[in-house]
Amino acid sequence: MPQYETPLGAGPGAGGPLIRFDGVVKRFGDNTVLDHLDFTVAPGERVTLIGPSGSGKTTILRLLMTLEQVTDGVIWVGGEPLSHMPKGGRLVRANERHQRRVRRQIGMVFQQFNLFPNMTVRQNITEGPVHSLGVPRGEADRRAAELLEMVDLADKIDAHPTQLSGGQQQRVAIARALAMRPRILLLDEVTSALDPELVTGVLDVLRTVAETTDITMLLVTHEMQFARDVSHRVLMFDQGRIVEEGPPEQIFGDPREERTRAFLHAVLD
Amino acid sequence: MDFFIDRLPLYLSGAGTTLVITLLGAALAFVLAMVVGMLGTLRNRAARAVATGYTETFRGVAALVLMYWMAFAIPQLTPYEIDPVFAAVLALGLNVGAYGAEVVRAAINAVPRAQIEATIALNMSWWRRTRSVVLPQAWAQMLPTFGNLVIELMKATAIVSLIGVADLTRVAQEQRAATGETIAAFTGALVVYFVIAQLLIVGMRLLERRANRRLGRLPASDTGLWALLRPPPATAIGGGRR
Amino acid sequence: MTWDWEFTGKIIPDLLDGLVVTVQATLLGYVLALVLGLAVALARRVPVLGTAVFAVMEFIRCTPLLVQLVFVFYLAPSYVSAFTVGVAVLGVHYAAYTAEVYRSGIEGVPPGQWEACRALSLPPHRTWGAVVLPQAIRRVIPALGNYLIAMFKDTPLLFAITVGELMYQASRIGGVYFRYLEAMTLVGLFFLLVSVPSAVLIRRLERRYAAV
Numbered sequence: 001m002p003q004y005e006t007p008l009g010a011g012p013g014a015g016g017p018l019i020r021f022d023g024v025v026k027r028f029g030d031n032t033v034l035d036h037l038d039f040t041v042a043p044g045e046r047v048t049l050i051g052p053s054g055s056g057k058t059t060i061l062r063l064l065m066t067l068e069q070v071t072d073g074v075i076w077v078g079g080e081p082l083s084h085m086p087k088g089g090r091l092v093r094a095n096e097r098h099q100r101r102v103r104r105q106i107g108m109v110f111q112q113f114n115l116f117p118n119m120t121v122r123q124n125i126t127e128g129p130v131h132s133l134g135v136p137r138g139e140a141d142r143r144a145a146e147l148l149e150m151v152d153l154a155d156k157i158d159a160h161p162t163q164l165s166g167g168q169q170q171r172v173a174i175a176r177a178l179a180m181r182p183r184i185l186l187l188d189e190v191t192s193a194l195d196p197e198l199v200t201g202v203l204d205v206l207r208t209v210a211e212t213t214d215i216t217m218l219l220v221t222h223e224m225q226f227a228r229d230v231s232h233r234v235l236m237f238d239q240g241r242i243v244e245e246g247p248p249e250q251i252f253g254d255p256r257e258e259r260t261r262a263f264l265h266a267v268l269d
Numbered sequence: 270m271d272f273f274i275d276r277l278p279l280y281l282s283g284a285g286t287t288l289v290i291t292l293l294g295a296a297l298a299f300v301l302a303m304v305v306g307m308l309g310t311l312r313n314r315a316a317r318a319v320a321t322g323y324t325e326t327f328r329g330v331a332a333l334v335l336m337y338w339m340a341f342a343i344p345q346l347t348p349y350e351i352d353p354v355f356a357a358v359l360a361l362g363l364n365v366g367a368y369g370a371e372v373v374r375a376a377i378n379a380v381p382r383a384q385i386e387a388t389i390a391l392n393m394s395w396w397r398r399t400r401s402v403v404l405p406q407a408w409a410q411m412l413p414t415f416g417n418l419v420i421e422l423m424k425a426t427a428i429v430s431l432i433g434v435a436d437l438t439r440v441a442q443e444q445r446a447a448t449g450e451t452i453a454a455f456t457g458a459l460v461v462y463f464v465i466a467q468l469l470i471v472g473m474r475l476l477e478r479r480a481n482r483r484l485g486r487l488p489a490s491d492t493g494l495w496a497l498l499r500p501p502p503a504t505a506i507g508g509g510r511r
Numbered sequence: 512m513t514w515d516w517e518f519t520g521k522i523i524p525d526l527l528d529g530l531v532v533t534v535q536a537t538l539l540g541y542v543l544a545l546v547l548g549l550a551v552a553l554a555r556r557v558p559v560l561g562t563a564v565f566a567v568m569e570f571i572r573c574t575p576l577l578v579q580l581v582f583v584f585y586l587a588p589s590y591v592s593a594f595t596v597g598v599a600v601l602g603v604h605y606a607a608y609t610a611e612v613y614r615s616g617i618e619g620v621p622p623g624q625w626e627a628c629r630a631l632s633l634p635p636h637r638t639w640g641a642v643v644l645p646q647a648i649r650r651v652i653p654a655l656g657n658y659l660i661a662m663f664k665d666t667p668l669l670f671a672i673t674v675g676e677l678m679y680q681a682s683r684i685g686g687v688y689f690r691y692l693e694a695m696t697l698v699g700l701f702f703l704l705v706s707v708p709s710a711v712l713i714r715r716l717e718r719r720y721a722a723v
Contacts, residue, residue, distance in 0.1 A: 067389060177390065180392070331664040335699070420573065424576065430577070438577060441578065459579075462573065
């Protein structure tokens with residue numbers, strides 16, 4: 001079990017960054033997906049991750065959601081370690097209980113929606129709040145209705161996921177994630193599985209979320225216009241490292257790195 | 270035909286015994302299958318070893334051998350006699366439960382990884398995830414094979430006639446002995462067994478339809494009574510018995 | 512009364528004799544089930560005959576093997592041995608299962624294979640013999656193997672019609688000496704000794720053929 005010299009309290013505290021990757025390495029077998037990655041995200045910041053497929057963007061989101069575990073390095077969320085936990089003045093691998101507590105502030109929307117087919121739309125949205133957060137049933141139902149109103153699906157509250165189009169399913173999935181009142185929302189290529197005509201509806205909902213809340217967002221997307229509109233900062237990845245970062249106007253308008261230019265050239269044409 | 274009509278009460282009481290043993294055995298098998306099947310999906314090695322030990326042992330030994338062992342070897346080993354019906358229910362339940370545990374384990378493992386990831390994103394506990402997401406989805410997949418296992422269990426109850434329980438088979442044996450009418454005596458019992466099997470099939474098919482409707486996947490063609498009586502669709506190869 | 516090792520040693524030869532009969536009955540019955548099952552699977556594709564065959568097989572599958580054994584045993588003429596009755600009934604009963612296995616295997620052959628046969632104007636015996644059946648049977652080998660194990664575990668039922676297999680020997684010993692513990696436990700162990708390794712073998716077969 002790896003141990004780190006990092007003394008307790010050296011992590012980002014209140015007022016510091018909300019997310020911090022500290023020398024994070026992720027390997028799958030011999031394949032190094034993330035290579036000593038360091039970066040931070042401030043509270044309320046919306047950050048888009050771009051780069052060719054296999055560059056490690058999605059892995060970053062999956063590590064934050066604890067769907068994967070780091071090979072090396074530490075991930076901090078809200079001043080607390082997520083990948084590790086303090087024990088005897090050192091950091092050791094986090095157990096399930098620690099991760100459950102810390103990741104409560106994180107929500108995620110998946111490329112394939114991942115709605116529960118055995119539940120109605122309402123149950124999908126209230127399941128987490130009621131059973132993970134202990135929100136009273138009535139309050140969770142009210143919140144579900146509000147959220148469905150926001151994603152423009154109020155009439156589908158008792159529908160089954162299979163009765164909805166892909167775009168509608170993804171909007172329900174967004175409502176489901178927001179029902180957990182996360183501080184951080186992870187969006188993993190949320191429009192990639194949709195037919196082109198359904199993309200706009202989903203992006204409009206996300207624009208509303210961005211404009212009306214101060215939720216910190218990490219997005220992996222191929223919708224460059226959308227990324228430009230909503231994000232404060234763009235990180236360009238290649239082979240597990242950050243090649244370039246900056247405000248969207250600069251990255252999209254005046255990329256400095258050759259690899260960024262080549263990538264944008266490829267996706268925008 | 271007269272032979273059978275005259276003896277209908279006898280056959281019905283035998284059928285009642287057969288049905289009671291079937292239902293008790295199925296209840297025991299179901300509980301064992303769920304508990305052991307879920308143990309088999311845990312990361313804990315000891316839990317998995319217990320599950321494997323149980324399934325390999327009780328799938329390996331035929332219910333008949335198990336039943337005889339309980340009925341005859343246990344009284345020799347301990348001061349206790351085991352009631353024949355109880356021995357039969359225990360033997361059938363343990364045996365079919367072992368097959369069922371494999372079905373449960375496979376069905377749980379077949380729930381897509383993406384569904385589990387969604388439960389993590391909603392921060393659900395292990396128990397909540399299992400109860401609300403994994404089991405309801407695995408349930409629809411278990412049911413067709415459970416249906417086959419219930420039929421197998423019902424047929425296997427005939428072994429209780431060998432240790433003196435007055436089930437349907439025993440009734441047929443006695444009527445043959447009393448009258449010498451082999452064909453009538455046994456055809457009657459076989460027909461009653463067949464009817465019981467068909468009732469069980471329809472019942473299981475109803476459960477299957479409900480489970481599939483809950484998952485929002487009921488093919489339009491699969492409606493009406495006729496669909497319930499049709500032979501089952503070609504489920505997993507050799508799903509019936511292993 | 513506790514375990515008696517001396518008695519155990521004394522009864523083992525008789526039990527082994529029974530085991531030989533068990534294995535013989537299993538293998539002969541299995542061959543019958545394999546051949547008859549294939550015939551049934553093919554017959555089921557013939558319009559009227561198919562429906563009739565299906566009904567009979569469904570009836571056999573929904574009624575207890577034990578009752579079928581005893582029924583046929585009483586009906587059979589006296590010159591037919593109990594062993595023959597046992598093997599025949601076991602084989603026919605399991606043919607009802609193997610037929611379904613063959614059928615699913617045949618249905619699993621991609622339509623493109625049939626179309627290719629038609630495009631090449633292959634005669635039926637080549638279509639079936641050289642293209643469809645080899646592919647169908649290959650993919651159902653593990654499932655058929657499972658039924659061999661299942662049949663092995665059903666052979667103790669033959670003792671009800673006085674076939675001298677393992678269970679019959681054990682129950683005879685029990686009756687003679689009024690001791691069932693050793694014989695019955697040994698029968699259980701014999702079954703485990705055969706079933707567990709064969710289950711492992713089937714799992715290997717599954718890994719080898721399921722990938723096709």
